[in-house]
Amino acid sequence: MGYTLAEKVWNSHIVRHEDGKPDLLYIDLHLVNEVTSPQAFEGLRLAGRSVRRPDLTLAMEDHNVPTIGIDKPIVDLTSRLQIQTLRENCAAFGINLFNMGSKDQGIVHVVGPQLGLTHPGMTIVCGDSHTSTHGAFGALAFGIGTSEAEHVLATQTLPLQPFKTMAVNIEGKLAAGVTSKDVILALIAQIGTGGGQGYVLEYRGEAIQEMSMEARMTVCNMSVEAGARAGLIAPDNKTIEYLRGKPHAPDEAEWASATQYWLSLASDLDAVYDAEVTLDAAQILPFVTWGTNPGQAVPISGHVPDPDEFSEERDRSAAKKSLAYMGLAAGTAMRDIPVDMVFLGSCTNGRIEDLRAAATVLEGQRIKDGLQMLVVPGSMQVKAQAEKEGLDRIFLDAGAEWRFAGCSMCLGMNPDQVPAGKRCVSTSNRNFEGRQGRGSMTHLVSPPVAAATAIRGTISTPADVVKTGTGH
């Protein structure tokens, strides 16, 4: 019997295996942020330990950094303290850190791939659950807690229970106007937010193969919203081409052996998965969430569901609670829901292709009067690239705000928050109660839908914009 991709990566990282105990796995890359790391460093210090491999560790200021006025001191005292603490810890333990506003800074899951630090077959961890993003390269990448981070800092290893594997087949081609964000929202709507629990998901099939690396990252990013620990995709020529020439990609002398190894990682034909689910790509429509978890989603052409239509009591009561929080009535057409704010950004959809997709819709248009739209590039490199292409002008001319890089309104730890009672259409990954600010209401969508919604002021697809010709 052959092995799956996830099993191959796992098996090649076992430092120690003892029956009845978790395997001790070697970690190739440990990403650190200002929010989840202070206590890990504090733990090291208390125990008199050092960082075993600072050269396999990279720190980033991303979660709480402001996205305007970044040359001024951070107003929020705790954010300022966290940033200062990270800087001190990195200096003391010899860890490379990208400060806010510096050329390579950004959301760590955007920066890693763009620097070529994310290779197929690696194990990657970070104190942030969306580390699953890096799975797009065929890396086994997952979020860890703070004491696990302390463990990795001290030993560069992690004791882990093996996962089960689930094949997620997206068969056939996506229709025009359907993005990778819609694919993952459709999957979660089908299998539920607990559907991937205990599994590593492997995305396969024609629709996945046809996606760009950036689109694949969006899919893997949200694996965790299906309850999975990680999601990954077999490396192929797109993966190799993406990495070629990146600063931390293998050099000329090692390129051939590295790429040969990468391509050998694909799941064997006779590999057996613990579970399998298949979606017909052609049936997937642009999606939007109506509730307070990412599984509560419908096609944009659909309606707010009636809680009584759910067969399980658990889903019925969850839907009722969500609708009450979201201030929505069953039966409302999703397209009729008015929106106060639009957020374009995050590690789900803050990469250059996402910005391009939104800019295409916004070009020559104005966002709806009274609506606020924030465009926050996923990294300073994305920002620079977008400015080179003139995308910033398109956003600004449309009436949106153009910001510096960071997590921003994805989780509202910086000043970019959705006020209570306001409705935000967001390209991020979580629509939990209070996620974007206390009392905030979030609808998750793709970048083109976010842009179209900003123009019309109600949840919309780009086709709606063209059809009505509004907003100039």
Place this chain on the structure above:
Amino acid sequence: MQKFTVHTGVAMPLKHTNVDTDQIIPSKFLKRIGRTGFQDALFADLRGDDQFPLDRPEFTGASVLVAGADFGTGSSREHAVWALMDHGFKVVISPKFADIFRGNCGKAGLVAAKVSQDEVEEIWNAIDAEPGLQITVNLAEQTITCPGREYTFDIDNYVKWRLLEGLDDIDLTELAGADIEAFEAQRPHFLPTTVSR
């Protein structure tokens, strides 16, 4: 980490499903940089009226949380476990825990005891009949004892052993130092480092 053997304490019901870590501790509290003192942050956005169990006098000093399914979903923040522990909780009982949350519990010394949905509802009923009820959790035996009833709970064997012994992860791993060095010696050269190129 403190050893966990047997604990008896007041049980507090939390009859919600899908209590994610944003609800256990809202993100605004994550800005703190200490390891302790998060008790005021626990369920902060769910509180505010005296109907929330944490604010009801009969559950003062509760140390066993009896929650609905899918407890601890969402963000991997370990603060969720710390906030529960800082508030005095020693055990969380639920029909289903999120993976990362359950892992975090084992590492910090909070017992995540899994029982069936029906059993959780029975325990809720017992608490409703007698608010302030004390229940006993025996880790070695994997039992939960409510007056007049005993339940068996699920917990990973390895996590159970560590909690019983009060063992810290890093100490355990450092015993394998030679294995780590041997592994490092054979890692392929093309793997990246974070040192600037």
